Each structure stands twice: as C-alpha cells, then as structure tokens.
Amino acid sequence: MSTPASTPASTPATTSGSAEAPESVRRRRAARPRGARRLDSTALIYLVLVGVVVASAVLTAVEGRNFFTQGNIWAVLTAMSVLGLIAIGQTLVILVGSLDLSVPYVVSLATLVAAGGMKGLDSNVPAAVFNTLALSVLIGLVMGLLVSLLDVHGFIASLGVGLIVSGYLATNYQGSHGAAAPDLSLLGRSGIAGIIPTAFIVLLVCALLVTLVLRYTRLGHHLYAVGGNREVARMSGVRTAGPVIAAHVICSFLAGVAGLLLLSRTGVGLPTIGSQGRYDLLSIAAVVLGGTLLAGGKGSVVGTIGGVAIFAVLDNVMGVMQVNPFLKDFVRGLVIVLAVAVYARRSVVRRPPRFGPDRVLPLPVPLLASPSKPTDQDPA
Secondary structure, X not given: OHHHHHHHHHHHHHHHHHHHHHHHHXXXXXXXXXHHHOOOHHHHHHHHHHHHXXXXXHHHHHOOOOOOOHHHHHHHHHHHHHHHHHHHHHHHXXXXXXXXXXXXXXXXXXXXXXXXXXXXXXXXXXXXHHHHHHHHHHHHHHHHHHHHOOOOOHHHHHHHHHHHHHHHHHHHOOOOEOOOOHHHHHHHHOEEOOOEEHHHHHHHHHHHHHHHHHHHOHHHHHHHHHHHOHHHHHHOOOOOHHHHHHHHHHHHHHHHXXXXXXXXXXXXEOOOHHHHHOXXXXXXXXXXXXXXXXXXXXXXXXXXXXXXXXXXXXHHHHHHOOOOHHHHHHHHHHHHHHHHHHHHHHHOOOOOOOOOOOOOOOOOHHHHHHHHOOOOOOOO
C-alpha cells in the first residue's frame, strides 16, 4: 500500500521538473532583446563599407577604369585624412552632447596663419606650427567655456564663434596668403610605397590615441558619462565642465592639424578652403554614419573612421563617373538618412507580448504538485 501512495507523489514532481526547464529557456529567449543577436553599429558600418567598395569597383570597371589602382587608392586615403581628423574631434564633441560648427573656419584660419608664418622657409616651420595649433586650442577653449560655464548650447556657441572667425577672415584676407615651407610640402607628397600617404598615417595615429583615451582613461569615461546624462554624472561626482572643455579643445586642435595637412597639399593659405570643403556638415554626417548618437553618450572613433571611408569612396567613384554636384549631395543625404533610420530601428528594445495566443505562461509548480496530495476536503 505504501508503494502506490509514493508513486503518484513522485510522478508530478518529475513531470514538473522536466517541463520547467524548457519553459524557463523559452521565457529567457522571449525576454532577450532581438538586437542582442545582431551586429553592433561598428561591425555594420564596416560591412556596408565593404559593399560600397565592391559596388564602386564595379561602377568604375563599367567606365573602363580600375578602382584599385595605386593612384586611386592614394586619392581615397588622402581624402580621408583631412575629413577624418575633423570627424575624430567632432566625435568627442558629440559624445558630450555638444556640436562644433566652427571647424571649417578653424581649418581656413590654420592654413593662413601657418602659411603666413612660414613664408616658404623651413626655419620658420616650428614657430608657425606652434602658433597655428595654439590659436586653434584657444578657439576650442573659448567654445568649451561658453558651453560648460555659461550653459550656451554647443550649436549656438560654435555658430557664434565660427561667424566671428569667418568675419575676420573675410575682412583681412581677400585671396591666397603666404607660402608653405618645402619640408611641409614634402609631407603632403610623401608616403609608404606610393600607396599610403603620410597624411593618412597621421590620421591613424590620432585615431589610435583618441581611442585609447576613450577606453582606458578617466577623461574618456567622463566623456561618455556627461554625454549620457549630465545631471546624473554631476550627482555622481563628475566635474562636468572638464570633459566638455577638453572635447572642444581637442576638436579645434585636430582641426588645426587638418589645416596643416591641407596647407602641405595646396602650398598657400586660403580663407575659404574650409567652408568650400563643407567640413562642418560632412564631419557631423560621418560621425552619425559611424554610429555615434547625436544626443551623446554612445559612439566610437572606429565607427567614425568607417563613416569617413564610406564618404571618401563615394566621392571618388562619383568623381570618376563625373556625377553632377546636385546628385552627389543627393547620394550623401540619402546615405545619412538611411543610416540614421537603421540605427533608430535597431535601438528599439523589442519585448515579448504580454497577452495573446503566442504568449505561453507557465503554471506554478505548487499547483502541479497539489492534486497528488490528499487534503482535508478530499472525499477519499
């Protein structure tokens, strides 16, 4: 008699144990966001870059040319160098929730100050480079103070400073000015094996340094914290003014370096070379295309370099095909809109439905085991 009584009590327990494991697995899979099984933004942007390169090679071949020639690769990497340096600085500024629209005017001013200081003499290079970078840092410091201490939005602060610099350039420079030193001009023409220009190596070094700062230093962690939520960062003990000022200073410094690289290629300072290159909008577009949120707090330099590469390849192939400027801007804008739409869709956390026929709700274990145990109300 004891054996039959113990058998029913053990059978439901075994059944509930075997049914509980698959159900718990199903619940964990349903609660997991679908985005976790997808590629992250950086991997996605480089996958798109591979597709753009393949499509560009095909379109170039249709025109009877080879995309992977030595001169064409040199041209793409050279185009990446200037825009890439500006975009790296723009990444830091956007990470803290700000913007910098003054970068094209800083670039133009850097070419003029450096060319006017060098006057075509190699002996003047150290002083001219120092003055150029110091002036760029000063402009970034002013914008950082306006944003952090006076609570002026980065868009307004950089727009105002940019207009001041633009007015100074238009008033004091009517054309080309000064001359680059031969050593600096040699920098613009030198490279490795005739394929990798020195300017691109400068871009890689700056990208590596900024990436290390973001990942392994306190400043990098504070940049992400301030961009994510400035008030929470402040209440957590972070001095929010420091990261904002540092981001704007580094951005202007890199814009000054980009101006020196442009001077090494043009040989003279030009007051409109930055605005003609539209480095303000293109740098922001490259940063957004690389996966950095405009609201701040999320992004990487590696993704930004991928966005810069996509723009450089597109501009190169459209130049080979002699596409009109309107269509070039149309393609750029289409790429930006599609990228932002994809990122916005991927960032939505998908949750399992709470109700409906597809929602399976497990029964509690005590309810499964309770019928096997006699109770006081049992007729037996």
